[in-house]
Amino acid sequence: xxxxxxxxxxxxxxxxxxxxxxxxxxxxxxxxxxxxxxxxxxxxxxxxxxxxxxxxxxxxxxxxxxxxxxxxxxxxxxxxxxxxxxxxxxxxxxxxxxxxxxxxxxxxxxxxxxxxxxxxxxxxxxxxxxxxxxxxxxxxxxxxxxxxxxxxxxxxxxxxxxxxxxxxxxxxxxxxxxxxxxxxxxxxxxxxxxxxxxxxxxxxxxxxxxxxxxxxxxxxxxxxxxxxxxxxxxxxxxxxxxxxxxxxxxxxxxxxxxxxxxxxxxxxxxxxxxxxxxxxxxxxxxxxxxxxxxxxxxxxxxxxxxxxxxxxxxxxxxxxxxxxxxxxxxxxxxxxxxxxxxxxxxxxxxxxxxxxxxxxxxxxxxxxxxxxxxxxxxxxxxxxxxxxxxxxxxxxxxxxxxxxxxxxxxxxxxxxxxxxxxxxxxxxxxxx
Amino acid sequence: xxxxxxxxxxxxxxxxxxxxxxxxxxxxxxxxxxxxxxxxxxxxxxxxxxxxxxxxxxxxxxxxxxxxxxxxxxxxxxxxxxxxxxxxxxxxxxxxxxxxxxxxxxxxxxxxxxxxxxxxxxxxxxxxxxxxxxxxxxxxxxxxxxxxxxxxx
Numbered sequence: 020x021x022x023x024x025x026x027x028x029x030x031x032x033x034x035x036x037x038x039x040x041x042x043x044x045x046x047x048x049x050x051x052x053x054x055x056x057x058x059x060x061x062x063x064x065x066x067x068x069x070x071x072x073x074x075x076x077x078x079x080x081x082x083x084x085x086x087x088x089x090x091x092x093x094x095x096x097x098x099x100x101x102x103x104x105x106x107x108x109x110x111x112x113x114x115x116x117x118x119x120x121x122x123x124x125x126x127x128x129x130x131x132x133x134x135x136x137x138x139x140x141x142x143x144x145x146x147x148x149x150x151x152x153x154x155x156x157x158x159x160x161x162x163x164x165x166x167x168x169x170x171x172x173x174x175x176x177x178x179x180x181x182x183x184x185x186x187x188x189x190x191x192x193x194x195x196x197x198x199x200x201x202x203x204x205x206x207x208x209x210x211x212x213x214x215x216x217x218x219x220x221x222x223x224x225x226x227x228x229x230x231x232x233x234x235x236x237x238x239x240x241x242x243x244x245x246x247x248x249x250x251x252x253x254x255x256x257x258x259x260x261x262x263x264x265x266x267x268x269x270x271x272x273x274x275x276x277x278x279x280x281x282x283x284x285x286x287x288x289x290x291x292x293x294x295x296x297x298x299x300x301x302x303x304x305x306x307x308x309x310x311x312x313x314x315x316x317x318x319x320x321x322x323x324x325x326x327x328x329x330x331x332x333x334x335x336x337x338x339x340x341x342x343x344x345x346x347x348x349x350x351x352x353x354x355x356x357x358x359x360x361x362x363x364x365x366x367x368x369x370x371x372x373x374x375x376x377x378x379x380x381x382x383x384x385x386x387x388x389x390x391x392x393x394x395x396x397x398x399x400x401x402x403x404x405x406x407x408x409x410x411x412x413x414x415x416x417x418x419x420x421x422x423x424x425x426x427x428x429x430x431x432x433x434x435x436x437x438x439x440x441x442x443x444x445x446x447x448x449x450x451x
Numbered sequence: 452x453x454x455x456x457x458x459x460x461x462x463x464x465x466x467x468x469x470x471x472x473x474x475x476x477x478x479x480x481x482x483x484x485x486x487x488x489x490x491x492x493x494x495x496x497x498x499x500x501x502x503x504x505x506x507x508x509x510x511x512x513x514x515x516x517x518x519x520x521x522x523x524x525x526x527x528x529x530x531x532x533x534x535x536x537x538x539x540x541x542x543x544x545x546x547x548x549x550x551x552x553x554x555x556x557x558x559x560x561x562x563x564x565x566x567x568x569x570x571x572x573x574x575x576x577x578x579x580x581x582x583x584x585x586x587x588x589x590x591x592x593x594x595x596x597x598x599x600x601x602x603x604x
Contacts, residue, residue, distance in 0.1 A: 083463060086495050130497060134543065134551075147547070150554035158504065158555055165501030179495045180463045 026419060042426055043273070044406075046415050054410075055273040056403050056430065066389045074100045074358060074384040078184045081376075081391070086179050087130065090123040090171060091369030092391075093184045094245055095376040098365030100186055101356070103380055108354040111347075112188040113245075115174055118342040119181070120244050120367070121335035122170025125163060126178065127370035128290070128328040128335075131434045132219060133160030136325055139428045140222040156218055159211050163332060166208050170339060173201055188353030195348055202343035205336055212333040213308055219329035220312030224322040229408060231401060233292035233317070234281060236368050242300045242334055243293060245367045250296055251286065252317065259366035262375050268392060278400045279392055285400035288372025289433065290327035291318065305334045321405055322432055358384025369394050371434055395435045402433050454488040454599045455592055456506035456559065460496055460513040460545060466569045469577040470512040473567065473588065476580055481589035488596060499548035508595045509559040510588060513545060514577075515566030523581030529564035561595060 026046040045053040065084055069077060077100060081092035094116055101108065133156070134146045143149040150157040168178040173193050175181025183189050193201075234255065238247030250256045257265060268277035280286070294301075295317035301309070309316065309330055314323060362379040372394030379388040409429050410422060459474030461467040471493035478491050492502060503509050511529055530553070532546040545564065552558045565588060569578060 086462060087497070134497070134500075147550045147554050150551055154555050157551070158557070161501040161504050161551075161555075165505070168498055168501060177493055178498060179493070 058274040058276040069389040095365040102363035103361040121339040126167025129164035186356040192352035216329040232286040233295040235293040291324035294327040527564040
């Protein structure tokens with residue numbers, strides 16, 4: 020390669036994204052001089068908006084942060100605020116929170132698998148083209164996504180920015196007949212989810228092995244969704260309240276989203292990290308389906324995140340079926356919240372990974388401080404690390420279009436909230 | 452299979468929620484539809500494919516930035532929308548959703564789109580719904596239902 024060859028790849032607008040971002044790569048000779056996943060969307064200041072608001076307003080406000088994973092924001096928030104108040108809403112609320120969360124995992128994962136990521140592995144520019152050749156698989160994905168949306172609606176009244184969640188529980192408990200109908204729908208979808216997992220595992224993933232640290236929740240029992248310790252495969256094992264002692268966010272000039280590091284290093288959050296750290300917590304039926312794919316977890320191939328998503332769809336459906344089967348309408352769908360002064364954190368597993376919140380309230384329940392660390396912030400440094408390694412191993416001498424396509428695929432594979440993406444358009448290449 | 456899905460498309464934010472306002476107004480003020488036949492939903496564009504894949508016919512209501520001062524809304528054949536037009540800030544808009552359904556051969560028919568004119572897409576609140584819009588949607592829905600009921604199974 021010509022040592023003086025300089026290539027500047029600019030993707031100024033990451034189109035079809037949940038948010039606004041860009042990718043910039045500067046190559047000189049056989050090395051990457053600079054690589055930046057730029058997130059230039061204006062800061063949204065949600066944490067500041069929350070200050071001065073009453074605690075009971077928080078669940079509805081944080082639901083507006085994301086259209087695809089609003090439940091996660093609500094769940095981390097209510098967990099933290101109820102801990103301040105010393106409120107335990109009881110087993111019915113806990114079960115229903117897990118149920119609505121299952122719905123979110125299903126809809127978010129199915130959206131990502133079918134609309135965003137799978138076309139990359141099958142050589143299609145997008146889901147529309149893939150749907151022409153794979154109508155059965157895409158239809159199956161839509162049906163599963165629809166079940167996820169319906170589960171959220173069952174408790175949240177609507178599936179985007181749901182309004183059914185409140186401190187202490189829910190505003191409304193579904194009627195037994197609604198639950199029975201939902202249970203039948205979930206049960207009928209189980210074979211579809213099993214087929215989805217087999218299909219995802221059969222996709223022609225690049226053979227990649229990378230070293231990275233997986234970070235996820237690990238609960239006393241069961242697969243982690245709504246609680247547990249924060250653990251890593253490097254020996255971390257901490258309570259949510261200890262998060263700030265180990266994880267630090269910092270600003271980088273090229274992004275309005277903070278980068279979060281664990282002991283100064285990038286790490287992976289999300290489905291692959293969860294599965295890597297909790298494969299033993301999957302029920303036998305999901306473990307059996309995973310075994311049948313021939314893939315082994317923990318996996319060091321970042322592309323196996325897609326398989327982890329499919330495994331979690333299957334898990335979430337089984338879990339939803341269990342929770343719906345045991346449903347009994349309570350006398351009240353919530354426990355009373357009595358404000359108290361204090362600070363506490365809450366941490367749950369959003370579809371894309373750890374979602375950590377911390378709140379301080381006064382004795383009237385007025386929010387004095389709020390801090391939210393979303394999974395996309397946590398994965399940004401890891402995405403850039405993966406991009407560097409993947410592009411370097413791929414060969415920087417390749418054509419710009421090939422480098423761009425790989426870069427886009429790597430980013431999409433993480434399903435970052437800024438990249439609810441199918442394509443990054445308007446690539447501009449400047450050669451010197 | 453739902454006979455007719457009436458979906459407000461958008462989000463909870465500002466002027467973007469006018470489609471949701473319209474569907475909520477249909478639910479509150481129009482003559483009641485049978486829940487067996489009609490699905491009323493407020494949704495984001497990315498929810499449309501699974502929603503419409505199970506509907507025989509659909510009416511979508513969304514914000515439309517443009518000049519249509521005469522009536523305040525525009526009735527479009529949604530099936531004719533070109534997928535190249537980005538109708539959503541998140542990049543997955545109505546046209547993309549319909550393109551997926553078209554590729555699957557599962558586009559509802561008829562598939563109508565009421566575009567409610569908004570002057571300022573960045574406004575912090577949705578403007579009032581245009582006079583006559585809810586009655587128009589209800590009337591159109593009744594006609595579609597009538598046709599669906601008469602169609603051979």
